Amino acid sequence: MHLAVLALLLQQHPANPANFPIAKVEITPSAAEVAVGGKVQLAARAIDAGGQPVPSAAIEWFVASDAGKVDSTGLVTGGYSGFVRVAAVAAIPGQQGQKIEFALVHVLPESPARVDVAPAPTKLVAGTRLTLLGTVFSKHGDRRADLVSFASSNPRVASVTADGRLHALAPGRATITAKAGPAATPVAVQVVANTVARVVIDPAASALRTGDVVRFAVTARDQAGRPIADVPAEWAVAATGGAGVAQIDAAGAFVAETPGVYTVTATIGGKSADALVRAEQRRVTRGIDVLAHLPIKYRTAEVWVHPSGKCLYMSTIADRVYAMDITDPTSPKIVDSMLTDARIVNDVMTTEDGKYGVFSREGASNRKNGIVVFDASDACHPKAVAEYTETVSGGVHSSYVYQGRAYITDDATGSLRVIDFRDPSHPKEVARWEAQQTDAGRYLHDVMVVDGLAYLAYWNDGLIILDVGNGMKGGSPENPQLVSQLKYDLNATYARVEQLWGTGFVRGTHTAWRAGRYVFAGDEVYAARPYKGLNGGNNLTFGRLHVIDVSDIAHPKEVAWYEPTDGGVHNVWVVGDTLYLGNYQGGARVLDISGELKGDLLRQGREMSWILTADSTGAQPHTPFAWGAVVRDGNIFVPDINSGLWVLKLEPKPTPLP
Numbered sequence: 001m002h003l004a005v006l007a008l009l010l011q012q013h014p015a016n017p018a019n020f021p022i023a024k025v026e027i028t029p030s031a032a033e034v035a036v037g038g039k040v041q042l043a044a045r046a047i048d049a050g051g052q053p054v055p056s057a058a059i060e061w062f063v064a065s066d067a068g069k070v071d072s073t074g075l076v077t078g079g080y081s082g083f084v085r086v087a088a089v090a091a092i093p094g095q096q097g098q099k100i101e102f103a104l105v106h107v108l109p110e111s112p113a114r115v116d117v118a119p120a121p122t123k124l125v126a127g128t129r130l131t132l133l134g135t136v137f138s139k140h141g142d143r144r145a146d147l148v149s150f151a152s153s154n155p156r157v158a159s160v161t162a163d164g165r166l167h168a169l170a171p172g173r174a175t176i177t178a179k180a181g182p183a184a185t186p187v188a189v190q191v192v193a194n195t196v197a198r199v200v201i202d203p204a205a206s207a208l209r210t211g212d213v214v215r216f217a218v219t220a221r222d223q224a225g226r227p228i229a230d231v232p233a234e235w236a237v238a239a240t241g242g243a244g245v246a247q248i249d250a251a252g253a254f255v256a257e258t259p260g261v262y263t264v265t266a267t268i269g270g271k272s273a274d275a276l277v278r279a280e281q282r283r284v285t286r287g288i289d290v291l292a293h294l295p296i297k298y299r300t301a302e303v304w305v306h307p308s309g310k311c312l313y314m315s316t317i318a319d320r321v322y323a324m325d326i327t328d329p330t331s332p333k334i335v336d337s338m339l340t341d342a343r344i345v346n347d348v349m350t351t352e353d354g355k356y357g358v359f360s361r362e363g364a365s366n367r368k369n370g371i372v373v374f375d376a377s378d379a380c381h382p383k384a385v386a387e388y389t390e391t392v393s394g395g396v397h398s399s400y401v402y403q404g405r406a407y408i409t410d411d412a413t414g415s416l417r418v419i420d421f422r423d424p425s426h427p428k429e430v431a432r433w434e435a436q437q438t439d440a441g442r443y444l445h446d447v448m449v450v451d452g453l454a455y456l457a458y459w460n461d462g463l464i465i466l467d468v469g470n471g472m473k474g475g476s477p478e479n480p481q482l483v484s485q486l487k488y489d490l491n492a493t494y495a496r497v498e499q500l501w502g503t504g505f506v507r508g509t510h511t512a513w514r515a516g517r518y519v520f521a522g523d524e525v526y527a528a529r530p531y532k533g534l535n536g537g538n539n540l541t542f543g544r545l546h547v548i549d550v551s552d553i554a555h556p557k558e559v560a561w562y563e564p565t566d567g568g569v570h571n572v573w574v575v576g577d578t579l580y581l582g583n584y585q586g587g588a589r590v591l592d593i594s595g596e597l598k599g600d601l602l603r604q605g606r607e608m609s610w611i612l613t614a615d616s617t618g619a620q621p622h623t624p625f626a627w628g629a630v631v632r633d634g635n636i637f638v639p640d641i642n643s644g645l646w647v648l649k650l651e652p653k654p655t656p657l658p
Helices: 002-011 495-501
Strands: 024-028 031-035 039-041 043-047 058-063 068-070 075-078 082-091 099-108 114-118 123-125 129-131 133-137 149-152 158-160 165-168 172-180 183-192 198-202 205-209 213-215 217-221 234-239 246-248 253-256 260-268 271-280 288-294 300-305 311-316 320-325 333-339 348-350 356-360 371-375 383-388 399-402 405-410 415-420 428-433 446-450 453-457 463-467 481-486 506-515 518-526 545-549 557-562 572-575 578-582 588-592 607-611 630-632 635-640 644-650
Touching: 024 082, 024 099, 031 039, 031 075, 043 058, 043 082, 058 068, 068 082, 075 082, 075 099, 114 172, 114 183, 123 165, 129 234, 133 172, 149 158, 158 172, 198 260, 198 271, 217 260, 234 246, 246 260, 253 260, 253 271, 288 607, 300 348, 300 630, 300 635, 300 644, 311 348, 311 356, 348 399, 356 399, 356 405, 399 446, 405 446, 446 506, 453 506, 453 518, 463 518, 506 572, 518 572, 572 630, 578 635, 588 635, 588 644, 607 644
Parallel strands: 031 099, 123 183, 205 271
Antiparallel strands: 024 043, 039 075, 058 082, 068 075, 082 099, 114 133, 129 165, 149 172, 158 165, 172 183, 198 217, 213 253, 234 260, 246 253, 260 271, 288 644, 300 311, 311 320, 320 333, 348 356, 356 371, 371 383, 399 405, 405 415, 415 428, 446 453, 453 463, 463 481, 506 518, 518 545, 545 557, 572 578, 578 588, 588 607, 630 635, 635 644
């Protein structure tokens, strides 16, 4: 929430006194355009009500979005594709009051560096038709909107239209080239004689629920019944009567997102076969019970349950971490707290054995933030034993504890720091790693470590996976090594937020959770301007949960998504085939993630349960803002920023009707 808080603070300033002389701030230029890595100088002046400059005014510069940076002189550096929303704040030293104005700098992606082509067939039967899709990327993996043109080196063997419609015509070889600007990708194709007598799909019929994935196999056979190997099919799906939404990919993986009857067609060399799919509504909804609600007068943040299960820790957007006895989950009680010099205590987590823990700090009065190490051997009465601030005094937003190290984010540099606290009284930094595109707008938000692999939610840089002891790349905690990266187009994904609420909104990859073959990566998105209809300091939040298949961890790919309609995706927790999340103003959500995941999980009906975490008590009544969820022994502990701790429990699965 670091960048979002900055944006809100810049927008929600108090009213100026009646005699405040600054009427407006003029920024020149008020809009500009640069490429990634480019710079533009802005200037600002304070103007009084008569249109004259205010000579005693001082100007400070800030960025209120996340695609670049600005220095103290107004020099803007473009870091990532998108918009840098720059704030010029005018004030008069020694007087109360300030005036703010914004300028927009459009940061354009770097030039085309590669074109990805899908599908990229190597062998085709004469008569086969396929549509090729070209996607353009810059050298740092930013997706571009360039049109891709296709051409064939041998149109008599394989012709292709400029927009990618490929037709295999006669036996031989050809190279299909996809081109965008200076980037070009060749695809070598062999066309073989068409001996296809028939095409067979397996299974020929299927009955399933929305959201269930069925993988169709297709076989082409000649007159003698022999299979023709390694030739792709063109797949199509149609809903009976035109009512229904479903998809099938180039490998034959089908999913229905709405109920209906669908015909799946595979075509090879002009011969086709059909399969019929009947999809009924997925029915996974369950009730949710409130076991307890403990209001807190401070704004609350993260929750962590001690491995003993007897106590939990709740951090605050303030100066303390509460210790709560949860022996009886229906009656949690605050029994102790740890006070610290901070305005935000974000993450809190213990070692696997529960002997020690770490919490992060931001906004310390002495500007020394970093982390605090605490003794948790007496679970409900933790005691701070050390702090580490030496290289991370600029603030630590998130941390993750794994095998005696804390993997922490450094607000000042946007880097990952690895802190060894196996000697709890003497924590020390043993490694630093950072994304390489630029430091202008670079921001690491969250970390999770599983089986020696660190999953980094790296805001503009997407999901980054590091070897920190797994061994696949020779990495260790002291020597992290890059495994892979997946960037997705944040600007295109949230075009609706820009359309409704203005340019220069805050958005980025916020959280990452590894479970099975998937990483669930959630985005945090704030509108560019506040929504006046919401109570207190809340603002509209948005966000999508990207489901990323990492079964081939060197080549992660997005396969599904969940995007709630009434709030943002904040922190998540997975147990088995169920995902729990804080939905911000949408409260708490529970999602069915059973089986293979593909497509739009919301439309498929995978939401199981939800609850608005608000009542008349807490720091801000009647205003849900759920931070996340932690699950232990079937109990769901949900911290809500405005209303404190909620303890929930799903009702048992309903018994199927006979």
